[in-house]
Amino acid sequence: MKRSLMGRKVVVFLLIPALSLIFVFLILPGVWVLKIGMTNETLTGAKARNPDFVGFENYVKVLSDRFFYNALRITLLFVLGSAIIGQAGLGLLLALLTYRKRRLKSFVQSVVILAWIIPEVVVAYLWIAFLDKDYGTLNVILSAIGLSKINWFYEYPLLTIIIFNIWRGTAYSMLLFSAALETIPPSYLETAEVIGASTWRKFKDVVFPNIKSYILTDLILITLWTFNVFTPYLLTGGGPSFRTELLSIYIYRTAFRYFKLGYGASIATIALLINFALAMFYLSLSRRRKA
Amino acid sequence: MSWIVLDNVTKRFSNVVAVNRVSLKIERQDFFTLLGPSGCGKTTTLRLIAGLEFPDEGRIYIAGKDVTMELPKNRNVAMVFQNYALYPHMTVRENIAYPLLVRKVPKKEIEKKVAFVAESLQISELLERYPQQISGGQQQRVALARAVIQTPNVFLLDEPLSNLDAKLRIEARSFLKRLSMELGTSVIYVTHDQSEAMALSTKIAVMNQGHVLQVGTPRQIYDTPANTFVASFIGNPPMNIVECRFDGPTCILDGQKIDLSELALIEFPKERGFIGIRPENIALNTKEGDLVGEVYVVEPLGFETVVTVKLNTSSLRVLVFEDVPYKSGDRIFLKFRKDKLHVFDESGVRVRRRDEA
Numbered sequence: 033m034k035r036s037l038m039g040r041k042v043v044v045f046l047l048i049p050a051l052s053l054i055f056v057f058l059i060l061p062g063v064w065v066l067k068i069g070m071t072n073e074t075l076t077g078a079k080a081r082n083p084d085f086v087g088f089e090n091y092v093k094v095l096s097d098r099f100f101y102n103a104l105r106i107t108l109l110f111v112l113g114s115a116i117i118g119q120a121g122l123g124l125l126l127a128l129l130t131y132r133k134r135r136l137k138s139f140v141q142s143v144v145i146l147a148w149i150i151p152e153v154v155v156a157y158l159w160i161a162f163l164d165k166d167y168g169t170l171n172v173i174l175s176a177i178g179l180s181k182i183n184w185f186y187e188y189p190l191l192t193i194i195i196f197n198i199w200r201g202t203a204y205s206m207l208l209f210s211a212a213l214e215t216i217p218p219s220y221l222e223t224a225e226v227i228g229a230s231t232w233r234k235f236k237d238v239v240f241p242n243i244k245s246y247i248l249t250d251l252i253l254i255t256l257w258t259f260n261v262f263t264p265y266l267l268t269g270g271g272p273s274f275r276t277e278l279l280s281i282y283i284y285r286t287a288f289r290y291f292k293l294g295y296g297a298s299i300a301t302i303a304l305l306i307n308f309a310l311a312m313f314y315l316s317l318s319r320r321r322k323a
Numbered sequence: 324m325s326w327i328v329l330d331n332v333t334k335r336f337s338n339v340v341a342v343n344r345v346s347l348k349i350e351r352q353d354f355f356t357l358l359g360p361s362g363c364g365k366t367t368t369l370r371l372i373a374g375l376e377f378p379d380e381g382r383i384y385i386a387g388k389d390v391t392m393e394l395p396k397n398r399n400v401a402m403v404f405q406n407y408a409l410y411p412h413m414t415v416r417e418n419i420a421y422p423l424l425v426r427k428v429p430k431k432e433i434e435k436k437v438a439f440v441a442e443s444l445q446i447s448e449l450l451e452r453y454p455q456q457i458s459g460g461q462q463q464r465v466a467l468a469r470a471v472i473q474t475p476n477v478f479l480l481d482e483p484l485s486n487l488d489a490k491l492r493i494e495a496r497s498f499l500k501r502l503s504m505e506l507g508t509s510v511i512y513v514t515h516d517q518s519e520a521m522a523l524s525t526k527i528a529v530m531n532q533g534h535v536l537q538v539g540t541p542r543q544i545y546d547t548p549a550n551t552f553v554a555s556f557i558g559n560p561p562m563n564i565v566e567c568r569f570d571g572p573t574c575i576l577d578g579q580k581i582d583l584s585e586l587a588l589i590e591f592p593k594e595r596g597f598i599g600i601r602p603e604n605i606a607l608n609t610k611e612g613d614l615v616g617e618v619y620v621v622e623p624l625g626f627e628t629v630v631t632v633k634l635n636t637s638s639l640r641v642l643v644f645e646d647v648p649y650k651s652g653d654r655i656f657l658k659f660r661k662d663k664l665h666v667f668d669e670s671g672v673r674v675r676r677r678d679e680a
Contacts, residue, residue: 219408222375227422227473228396237421241412 062304069298075291083294090298100299102274103282104306107259110194110278115258118198120250123205128235131213141207148203156266159196185268189276193264200263205250212246213239245318252314256307279303324387326351326509327372327477332381334367341367343533344381349477349511349526354503356512356520359530360556365513366481368530372511373479374398386476401470402479405486407462409454415465416441416450422473436472444468444502460491467502478503478510484519496522517557521545529553547679551671554599560629564599564667565637574598574666577635581613585661587677596674597667602629602642604663607649612656614639618649632657 073083130137162169163184171181184192224234262280270277287296325348334342342364349355357365370376374395382391390398423433441447444464484492503510520527521541528538537549548554554562567576569592572584619633630641666674
């Protein structure tokens with residue numbers, strides 16, 4: 033049997049603070065959300081004090097709620113566009129382009145990390161300023177080179193928040209993939225080089241199989257993060273006419289703008305289940321690869 | 324023209340000169356070893372031949388063609404790396420077949436060739452396994468198989484034995500020598516292990532600090548080292564090299580005089596110089612000899628015994644193949660085999676004898 037470094041009592045004692053924090057701030061609210069999801073509790077009014085237990089009534093309602101389906105569709109498009117294609121794709125491309133080019137890599141990394149570390153509210157205002165219809169930097173540039181100005185937030189709202197989120201989050205994927213590439217022994221690629229493999233073959237046969245598990249890990253994380261992200265609210269407020277209303281924004285609107293706490297909690301529970309299913313899907317992929 | 328020619332090749336990395344005006348001629352039947360300590364430029368030289376690096380100056384020719392600035396794939400070379408670089412996600416069969424797959428050889432033919440190469444390298448029963456499921460020695464054979472199947476102009480081997488444990492290394496060495504005779508083209512081999520170089524090579528180039536110090540057959544390198552570096556790098560235990568003063572043909576070592584007039588050197592060093600003699604070319608006895616000293620330590624190694632003898636300030640190692648009746652502190656005489664004694668001038672360059680070409 034493996035002997036642990038410390039006695040069992042010490043281990044339990046040291047775990048207590050962390051576990052109690054997790055319990056108070058994660059498990060309890062989770063259970064609370066589950067509970068009020070089965071009530072008609074509201075934020076104000078009579079039902080705020082005396083909510084009724086309604087069972088699965090909220091869930092049944094959600095399943096025929098067109099705003100829910102709208103939000104789900106937009107969220108999935110947002111995840112696919114900004115996380116899977118955008119952040120992971122662009123991150124991988126940047127990592128490959130800067131592989132073994134030390135100066136270029138540190139320059140590109142500094143730039144993308146900058147987008148990552150600026151506080152969210154500041155970033156949102158930067159983009160509002162950048163994309164403003166009349167005075168935004170982008171439109172000024174466009175009109176300077178003779179193109180017409182575009183009202184980004186009204187004409188391409190979903191595309192706008194997708195590009196915004198790619199810009200915002202590519203750093204993580206790029207850093208992860210750069211580190212993954214470093215784990216490939218240079219001789220693997222040099223062998224392929226001497227053999228005469230093309231660039232595409234080198235990627236397909238040597239690079240990709242060796243960083244597959246890193247790609248899966250990255251996809252799990254950024255999918256879940258992007259699924260639950262709220263920052264686009266600061267740019268578009270979910271509009272115009274719900275065209276950028278992500279699930280997280282819809283939950284917020286239901287619970288805190290329309291005060292329907294119980295109903296909002298039931299949508300949140302469904303979102304949690306979707307997240308869980310996505311995570312399971314990725315994990316099963318990575319298990320199958322190993323077998 | 325030789326099969327492979329390096330003509331005044333220089334390679335710099337920022338400010339470091341890794342390979343400094345190296346010229347080599349390698350014949351088709353050569354097992355040619357680049358030998359030297361780490362950082363001497365031997366691996367860089369190999370990579371220049373492979374095309375993984377490009378020289379700053381000089382030209383490289385393979386099979387009569389100037390390939391100085393050609394990409395590796397246009398040189399038809401095969402390289403085996405120190406870590407073998409077998410792809411962990413491919414089976415042994417896929418690894419061996421990969422070069423042919425890249426060259427779009429028909430499937431039927433690939434199958435036939437893989438079977439043949441695997442057979443001749445005795446790895447047929449490993450074909451369906453993954454590299455991490457076979458031993459280090461087997462991995463090395465797979466890496467060799469992947470090189471052999473390319474039928475290259477030259478095999479480039481970068482320390483292929485150094486990842487194996489001592490016992491396996493000797494075995495793999497014999498296998499490699501046997502294999503190299505059947506390859507029918509030149510092998511360029513990089514190692515820091517002089518015994519590997521001696522055992523395998525038809526020719527050795529000893530390198531240090533980017534320079535080639537000497538090129539020759541193992542015998543030439545061993546018997547007539549060009550300078551003190553080569554002399555001390557080859558052989559185990561290494562050659563004894565001690566500084567001494569010269570007075571004509573007389574060498575004064577720690578106050579004792581040795582008459583070297585029978586060596587018939589072209590000229591003797593003016594004042595300071597070195598003499599060098601291999602441990603197996605010194606005999607010990609208790610009565611008379613060229614030098615007298617004191618036994619410092621006796622190290623029996625089984626077949627042979629290393630006796631270290633201390634003079635005033637310097638010490639000499641002696642290899643004895645009989646039983647050693649001496650113990651530490653004994654007074655002892657050393658007798659040199661003069662025909663095996665080397666004299667080096669003040670800068671460390673070996674002084675030739677009159678009868679040497």
